[in-house]
Amino acid sequence: TEMWEETKRKGSMTFETTHIRKDGSSFPVEITNNIICWKGKELKCSIVRDISLRKEKENQLKDALGEVEALKNKFQKQNVYLREEIKLNYNFEEIIAENKKCKQLLSKLEQVAETSSTVLIVGETGTGKELLARAIHNLSDRQTNPLIKINCATLPVQLAESELFGHEKGAFTGAEAKKIGKFELAHQSSIFLDEIGDMPLEIQTKLLRVLQEGEFERLGGNETVKADVRVIAATNKNLEEAIEKGEFREDLFYRLNVFPLHPIPLRERKSDIPALTYHFVKKFEKKTNKSIETISHDTFERLAKYEWPGNIRELENIIERAMITSKEGVLDLGDWQPKQTPKREAFKLNDIERNHIVSVLEMCQGKISGPHGAAELLNINPKTLESKMKRLGIERRQSYS
Numbered sequence: 001t002e003m004w005e006e007t008k009r010k011g012s013m014t015f016e017t018t019h020i021r022k023d024g025s026s027f028p029v030e031i032t033n034n035i036i037c038w039k040g041k042e043l044k045c046s047i048v049r050d051i052s053l054r055k056e057k058e059n060q061l062k063d064a065l066g067e068v069e070a071l072k073n074k075f076q077k078q079n080v081y082l083r084e085e086i087k088l089n090y091n092f093e094e095i096i097a098e099n100k101k102c103k104q105l106l107s108k109l110e111q112v113a114e115t116s117s118t119v120l121i122v123g124e125t126g127t128g129k130e131l132l133a134r135a136i137h138n139l140s141d142r143q144t145n146p147l148i149k150i151n152c153a154t155l156p157v158q159l160a161e162s163e164l165f166g167h168e169k170g171a172f173t174g175a176e177a178k179k180i181g182k183f184e185l186a187h188q189s190s191i192f193l194d195e196i197g198d199m200p201l202e203i204q205t206k207l208l209r210v211l212q213e214g215e216f217e218r219l220g221g222n223e224t225v226k227a228d229v230r231v232i233a234a235t236n237k238n239l240e241e242a243i244e245k246g247e248f249r250e251d252l253f254y255r256l257n258v259f260p261l262h263p264i265p266l267r268e269r270k271s272d273i274p275a276l277t278y279h280f281v282k283k284f285e286k287k288t289n290k291s292i293e294t295i296s297h298d299t300f301e302r303l304a305k306y307e308w309p310g311n312i313r314e315l316e317n318i319i320e321r322a323m324i325t326s327k328e329g330v331l332d333l334g335d336w337q338p339k340q341t342p343k344r345e346a347f348k349l350n351d352i353e354r355n356h357i358v359s360v361l362e363m364c365q366g367k368i369s370g371p372h373g374a375a376e377l378l379n380i381n382p383k384t385l386e387s388k389m390k391r392l393g394i395e396r397r398q399s400y401s
Contacts, residue, residue, distance in 0.1 A: 003033065004044060011035075016051070028055045095131050096276050099269035105261060106135075112259045113139035118211065120196075120256045121234040123263035126311030129234040130194065132263060136232055137190040145189035150182050153195035160203045161219050171220025181218065183210060183227050190230040196256065197237035197248060204249045211255045231256070244391050246384045266308040266315060273303050276312060280319040281331060287320075293329040306338035354392040357385070361394070 003013070014032045021027065032047045097103055112119055113136045121129045130149070137147040155163055162171070166181030182191060193199070199207065210216050215226050233256050242248035266273070277300070281292045308314055318336060326332040360374045367373045369382035378385060389395075 004035065019048070027052050095128065095135060096272060096279050098275055099264065099272050101264050102269055102272065105264065108259075108261060109135060110139060112136065112261075114141075116140075116230050118231045118256055118258045119233070119261060120259070121232070121261045121263065122239070123234075123236060123261075124265050124311055125236050126313030127263035127265055128312055129236075129263060130192065132261060133190075133192040133194075133232045133234060137192075137230075140190065140230065142189050142230060145186075147190050147192055148182050148186040149192040149194065151194045153198040155198075155200070155203075157200045157202065160200050161206065164203060165206060165216045165218055165225075167219035168221040171218070175220065178218070183216065183229055184218075184225060186229045187227045188229075190232055193231065193233040195235060196233040197235040197239055197242055201247070201249070204252050208249065208252045208255060211252075244387065246381070246387060266311045270304050273315070274300055276315060277303065277319060277331075280316050281323065284320050284323040288323045290323060290326065291329060292323070292326065292331050295331045299331055299333055302333060302336075302338060353388070354394060357388065357392065357394060 012032065012034050014030065016028060016030050018026045019029045028051050030049045030051045032049075034045045034047075036043050036045055095106065097106055109132060119133075119136060121132055123129055133149075134147060137143060150163065152160075161167075162175075162179060162181065164181050164183055166179050166184055167175050169175060169178050193207075206216060210227065210229070211231060214228065215224050217224055239248050239253050239257075243250045243253060274295075277295060281295070285291055303315070303318075310317075318333070319331075322331055322333050322336070325334045357374070357378070360377050361368075364372060364374045364377065368385055369375050373382070375382040375385045380388075
């Protein structure tokens with residue numbers, strides 16, 4: 001009754017339900033109710049339609065839309081992955097990285113690039129430490145300003161402070177005008193201190209102050225200069241060993257070692273050799289006015305057999321030389337052959353140093369400091385000698401024979 005009252009109010013009412021067949025099976029139907037007037041009487045009229053086929057098509061469409069949504073989500077995830085891959089592979093200038101360890105390294109690099117934290121890059125010569133430093137700078141919010149680079153190994157002790165922090169006019173003989181140092185130039189930018197392990201001890205104290213307080217004085221001046229500088233340092237030395245030898249400040253090391261990165265040597269990423277080779281070929285094609293179309297499997301095998309002590313830089317030099325001598329569009333390594341490491345008895349540096357100190361102590365009858373002491377003969381500070389003895393396990397009062 002309520003249904004027909006609703007139909008009367010609306011004039012028509014349509015709804016879906018299920019009908020049962022005689023055999024007990026069911027099927028979907030659509031029912032349209034109408035109330036019509038005929039010869040002064042109200043008549044109830046119901047039209048029942050079998051909508052099985054329509055429901056089947058609706059379900060098919062629903063399933064298809066579900067698949068489309070699933071594929072959409074899948075492609076969105078793949079798109080994010082591809083964007084990350086593209087960013088990883090193409091936002092690092094000339095860095096070629098297909099090796100898993102290298103990709104992990106670059107992921108860490110991306111993480112730290114967004115911050116202002118100090119980065120210490122420790123790796124063998126030729127592993128691309130400067131490229132990593134440039135990538136950190138170029139991915140940071142300081143990229144609009146130039147990366148300031150300085151090689152600490154080439155800094156004369158007498159000029160190191162002036163180069164890094166500048167000097168005032170008359171600060172020393174020949175200082176005819178005020179000079180702005182590299183740290184002042186790097187304000188609101190990044191400075192790359194290459195070969196930081198070779199920085200003179202006298203300068204390390206000033207560098208520590210810059211890292212701690214962001215300020216310094218120019219040589220010969222009293223004015224405090226503030227500098228907002230992001231420091232990226234690199235070395236191929238073991239700084240912890242340098243600390244034991246008294247060659248590097250321990251407090252400076254901990255200030256630099258906030259976020260260490262360790263580039264992978266080429267011998268541990270030989271799967272990257274083909275990609276690196278192609279990269280260097282393209283790089284030198286214009287320089288040598290040649291076009292290389294073929295690199296043989298044999299060439300890659302020869303390159304893969306080598307242990308690459310000079311790392312990527314050595315590979316680059318080999319490819320440049322091969323480009324010069326190659327003919328007819330084929331890369332030819334010529335008479336270059338992988339060097340075989342000669343088999344010889346290995347001597348640990350610590351053993352050699354220990355034996356030398358012990359022999360000098362024997363000559364001095366165990367005397368360390370003072371005239372004719374071991375420190376004097378070795379031309380080192382007595383405290384440094386004692387530190388070395390402790391590190392090498394040489395007892396002060398032992399028999400040295």
